[in-house]
Amino acid sequence: MNLAGLSLSAQGKKIGLYGGSFNPPHSGHLHIAKSALQKLDLDEVWILVSPGNPLKEASKDMAPFDRRLEVCSQFFTAPRIKVLGLEKALKTRYSVDTVKEIRKRFPKSSFVWIMGADNAEIFHLWAQWRDIVHILPIAIFDRTGYSMAGRHNRLTREFYKDRQKPKDVTKSIAPSWCFVPLVRNASSASMIRQQLKCDWWGH
Helix, strand or coil, rough: HHHHHHHHHHHHEEEEEEECCCCCCCCCHHHHHHHHHCCCCCEEEEEEEEECCCCCCCCCCCCCCCHHHHHHHCCCCCCCCCECCCCHHHHCCCHHHHHHHHHCCCCCCCEEEEEHHHHHCCHHHHCHHHHHHHHEEEEECCCCCCCCHCCHHHHHHHHHEEEHHHHHCCCCCCEEEEECCCCCCCHHHHHHHHHCCCCHHCC
């Protein structure tokens, strides 16, 4: 990965960082990525395919990183959405280290962290999660079955004074966050894996 070239092209842009295993990517992920461009007034969304998830034990239904990166590159083809293996390139394991490195390597870009309401519910379990909140703004996107969790969780309770409107969150200084209501999309990676008998990447 050409980090220098990526840094040059990202200068002056407002960029959403959407991390995950994407095992596999589905229409719900795409819905959030496209909605983020519009509702947060972003220039780009970067899909950060994670080599591994520290909160999930290695299992037989997790496709190899290279395969997930390949499938994501084929799946996310909409304009202004980039699929990147930044965590592997930066050799970071935890999101807090990833965002620190990104801020250091892309000083002329503005970033916001994107996550679904399902992840917001367990965000307090992430390594040094409060540090992430203080590094960059966070946008929580509604997901089917998690609307209440997206609005009421450890993050939103502890940082309730820092809530912003979606259009304002990228202009704000961390800590800041917003909740973004969406038309529901019920797709889930676990459902797809069950339907395809786990080894979805072999289909």
